[in-house]
Amino acid sequence: MTQRFSFELTATDGGARTGVISTPRGEIRTPAFMPVGTAGTVKAMLPESVRATGADILLGNTYHLMLRPTAERVARLGGLHRFMNWERPILTDSGGFQVMSLADLRKLTEEGVTFRSHIDGSKHHLSPERSMEIQRLLGSDIVMAFDECPALPASEAAVATSMRLSMRWAERSRDAFGDRPGHALFGIMQGGVTRELREESAEALTAIGFEGYAIGGLAVGEGQEAMFGVLDYAPGFLPEDRPRYLMGVGKPDDIVGAVERGVDMMDCVLPSRSGRTGQAWTRRGQVNIKNARHMDDPRPLDEACTCPCCRTYSRAYLHHVFRAQEIIASMLLTWHNLHYYQDLMQGLRAAISDGRLAAFVAQFHAQRAEGDIEPL
Numbered sequence: 001m002t003q004r005f006s007f008e009l010t011a012t013d014g015g016a017r018t019g020v021i022s023t024p025r026g027e028i029r030t031p032a033f034m035p036v037g038t039a040g041t042v043k044a045m046l047p048e049s050v051r052a053t054g055a056d057i058l059l060g061n062t063y064h065l066m067l068r069p070t071a072e073r074v075a076r077l078g079g080l081h082r083f084m085n086w087e088r089p090i091l092t093d094s095g096g097f098q099v100m101s102l103a104d105l106r107k108l109t110e111e112g113v114t115f116r117s118h119i120d121g122s123k124h125h126l127s128p129e130r131s132m133e134i135q136r137l138l139g140s141d142i143v144m145a146f147d148e149c150p151a152l153p154a155s156e157a158a159v160a161t162s163m164r165l166s167m168r169w170a171e172r173s174r175d176a177f178g179d180r181p182g183h184a185l186f187g188i189m190q191g192g193v194t195r196e197l198r199e200e201s202a203e204a205l206t207a208i209g210f211e212g213y214a215i216g217g218l219a220v221g222e223g224q225e226a227m228f229g230v231l232d233y234a235p236g237f238l239p240e241d242r243p244r245y246l247m248g249v250g251k252p253d254d255i256v257g258a259v260e261r262g263v264d265m266m267d268c269v270l271p272s273r274s275g276r277t278g279q280a281w282t283r284r285g286q287v288n289i290k291n292a293r294h295m296d297d298p299r300p301l302d303e304a305c306t307c308p309c310c311r312t313y314s315r316a317y318l319h320h321v322f323r324a325q326e327i328i329a330s331m332l333l334t335w336h337n338l339h340y341y342q343d344l345m346q347g348l349r350a351a352i353s354d355g356r357l358a359a360f361v362a363q364f365h366a367q368r369a370e371g372d373i374e375p376l
């Protein structure tokens with residue numbers, strides 16, 4: 001197995017790309033969807049079950065892990081992979097996004113951010129240097145540069161000021177990361193919905209040089225149209241031979257649109273979070289299993305799905321366990337949702353390889369337009 005971090009592009013179709021990221025902990029097929037394991041677990045799933053859905057890589061949250069159980073404790077216990085029993089690649093975010101969303105509880109300076117824990121109110125500090133140290137202690141394979149993401153709506157001047165601070169922090173992140181063969185550091189492009197700022201940010205990042213590049217500051221409430229507007233040009237500002245990661249996206253149609261526009265990696269809590277609230281994502285759109293129309297339905301959630309939930313259980317059973325608030329309800333629906341997302345990614349990768357992405361996307365939208373339930 002390779003001891004280096006590398007990215008090989010194997011095919012393109014229009015703006016879309018497919019390829020393989022190689023790391024010492026295994027390969028990541030792109031476009032890739034990364035399930036979120038916020039606090040050292042993808043909620044309601046065993047790691048082997050997450051792997052069985054087809055996930056090559058997980059995301060862990062620096063902010064949550066630094067507060068509890070702390071990065072130092074994870075390091076003493078052998079690192080995050082061993083701690084949570086996931087031996088394949090892990091990407092950790094920098095903590096910046098969560099800290100910035102604390103609003104009243106934080107103090108931002110050129111040096112970094114001081115904030116109070118949402119758990120017990122204790123005082124903490126994050127800076128590019130401390131974020132790199134925490135992500136190293138966790139043993140993350142893909143480390144994210146520490147950045148600031150301004151809360152929207154923000155003026156263009158505020159977005160520009162914030163972006164330039166993030167670019168200075170990107171350079172400090174690169175210096176603090178040091179030389180770590182087999183591990184990668186990704187820079188994060190900012191600049192809101194302003195093309196010139198996105199271009200300036202991309203130029204600053206590529207001058208520093210990173211193993212991959214994230215498109216940050218999207219999926220923060222600007223809406224799909226505005227997000228696709230930025231994705232129509234922003235990936236083109238980044239080096240072709242490095243992975244491009246769209247942070248915090250998204251719904252299945254967001255993912256398809258992002259992949260069409262040249263995004264290689266994405267993450268989102270949506271499939272796991274909605275699995276715990278009774279929302280299922282299927283080829284025919286979103287299903288609320290708590291709805292009374294499923295009460296007597298012997299059919300699976302999705303006839304075409306091969307996940308253990310759909311192979312074994314009826315809509316009627318799922319409806320029952322959700323109404324009865326049984327733990328297995330969250331487990332089954334999370335499993336299905338993650339399986340559906342990974343199936344979608346596999347379909348996208350195959351379609352790009354075969355040069356038939358347009359037909360695949362047309363079918364994706366047509367099936368959703370047909371809607372969920374056919375007559376029994």
Ligand SMILES: [Zn+2]
Pocket residue numbers: 301302305306307308309310311335336337339340
């Ligand atoms: Zn299923």
